[in-house]
Amino acid sequence: MMPEGATAHRAPSGQLENAGVTRLVLTHYRSYDTLHFTCDPSCVVLTGENGAGKTNILEALSLFSPGTGLRQAKLSDLTRRTDAPTSSLWSAFLHVSEDGLTPLSLGTGLDLREGKERRLIQMDGRTPLSQSDLTRILGILWLTPAMDRLFVEAASSRRRFLDRLVYLFDASHASHVAKYDYLIRERLRLLKTRTANTPWLDTLEEKAAQVGVALAAARLFFIERLNRIKHDALGYLPLPHLEVDGFLELHLKTHKALDVEGLFQERLRQNRSVDQESGRTTLGPHKTDLVVFYNEKQMPAAQSSTGEQKALLLSLIMATARLRSQTREGVPLLLLDEVVAHLDPVRREALLEEILYLGMQTWMTGTDRDAFSAVKGRMQHFHLEKGGLTPL
Numbered sequence: 001m002m003p004e005g006a007t008a009h010r011a012p013s014g015q016l017e018n019a020g021v022t023r024l025v026l027t028h029y030r031s032y033d034t035l036h037f038t039c040d041p042s043c044v045v046l047t048g049e050n051g052a053g054k055t056n057i058l059e060a061l062s063l064f065s066p067g068t069g070l071r072q073a074k075l076s077d078l079t080r081r082t083d084a085p086t087s088s089l090w091s092a093f094l095h096v097s098e099d100g101l102t103p104l105s106l107g108t109g110l111d112l113r114e115g116k117e118r119r120l121i122q123m124d125g126r127t128p129l130s131q132s133d134l135t136r137i138l139g140i141l142w143l144t145p146a147m148d149r150l151f152v153e154a155a156s157s158r159r160r161f162l163d164r165l166v167y168l169f170d171a172s173h174a175s176h177v178a179k180y181d182y183l184i185r186e187r188l189r190l191l192k193t194r195t196a197n198t199p200w201l202d203t204l205e206e207k208a209a210q211v212g213v214a215l216a217a218a219r220l221f222f223i224e225r226l227n228r229i230k231h232d233a234l235g236y237l238p239l240p241h242l243e244v245d246g247f248l249e250l251h252l253k254t255h256k257a258l259d260v261e262g263l264f265q266e267r268l269r270q271n272r273s274v275d276q277e278s279g280r281t282t283l284g285p286h287k288t289d290l291v292v293f294y295n296e297k298q299m300p301a302a303q304s305s306t307g308e309q310k311a312l313l314l315s316l317i318m319a320t321a322r323l324r325s326q327t328r329e330g331v332p333l334l335l336l337d338e339v340v341a342h343l344d345p346v347r348r349e350a351l352l353e354e355i356l357y358l359g360m361q362t363w364m365t366g367t368d369r370d371a372f373s374a375v376k377g378r379m380q381h382f383h384l385e386k387g388g389l390t391p392l
């Protein structure tokens with residue numbers, strides 16, 4: 001986003017200072033009929049009682065990344081429910097500001113034309129953007145209480161989580177994931193017809209192998225970098241060690257990408273009849289799992305205590321934020337929903353200090369305003385009541 005020749009201040013970590021969201025407008029969105037919120041591009045604390053609308057705000061921000069946001073909600077569920085019948089569709093707009101540059105205006109909202117639910121994304125009110133385009137503008141990372149069970153859920157949740165983290169570092173990853181899914185679906189559809197046109201199948205499998213290897217390599221590269229984050233950087237949290245368990249990722253550790261592409265393409269060809277029978281693709285990066293270990297205890301996260309799993313997840317998110325703060329492309333945004341409430345005062349303060357040090361705009365929520373007293377005057381603090389935000 002930075003034009004050539006422009007200069008900007010950088011925090012010690014290398015992160016752009018004064019870059020972040022400065023305006024958020026919600027219309028017919030969940031509990032908000034309308035919300036007009038302006039702030040500085042620095043950290044934002046939102047407090048308010050249960051049901052005040054804190055998570056709804058973080059969710060609206062998370063929609064400026066690929067997917068359906070931090071609750072993975074159905075798009076129509078985001079439309080404000082009222083007693084009065086309404087046909088109004090929800091929308092969210094924001095300004096992303098960078099030091100000395102005109103703010104960029106982004107909008108997203110529900111579109112029901114063409115008889116199905118779609119999410120429209122626009123820049124400056126005109127230019128349509130794809131979901132993958134968003135990753136070049138904003139790098140959004142979030143942690144919510146609903147993610148507490150990530151390590152014991154199905155592999156698909158961890159894979160989606162891993163891919164979202166990779167979006168922050170590889171602007172083409174989101175489009176690779178979407179393209180791979182399309183190619184694999186298309187291959188299965190062709191196989192189902194049983195009149196499969198072999199040259200077209202060959203082409204689909206060749207492309208799927210290329211894109212599949214690219215996305216597996218990006219996952220591996222991210223994990224290797226994350227595992228190098230030093231102990232002392234996250235001393236207040238347990239250090240996680242990550243492994244990626246997948247056919248392509250495993251082969252990429254010991255073989256050249258081109259060889260792995262060839263191998264995957266060959267396996268896809270061999271598996272045609274099995275896949276035709278089962279209606280599933282037996283092998284590929286859509287089966288990969290992220291395995292997290294509690295490093296000091298050499299224990300898989302799935303077998304760690306509930307509290308340890310929570311701390312490991314926060315540690316993983318903060319390690320990613322630390323790594324992201326050294327990257328220059330796009331404006332990073334960290335959304336932490338109800339995270340500080342569960343930490344003891346020492347860890348809470350360490351987390352808040354680290355967030356300030358990273359210089360990345362972070363939005364945090366909580367019910368207890370005193371939980372943020374350590375950063376009073378150093379973070380913007382708003383209290384939510386009756387759908388309105390009051391600066392504290």
Ligand SMILES: Nc1ncnc2c1ncn2[C@@H]1O[C@H](COP(=O)(O)OP(=O)(O)OP(=O)(O)O)[C@@H](O)[C@H]1O
Binds near residue numbers: 031051054055080
């Ligand atoms: N589509 C919708 N239309 C109207 N209201 C909704 C819709 N979806 C959710 N809500 C309401 O929004 C309110 C605020 O929810 P939100 O999750 O943002 O609260 P919160 O401040 O994060 O609360 P907590 O502290 O309990 O996490 C809830 O009362 C919820 O019922």
Ligand SMILES: [Mg+2]
Binds near residue numbers: 054338
């Ligand atoms: Mg909430």
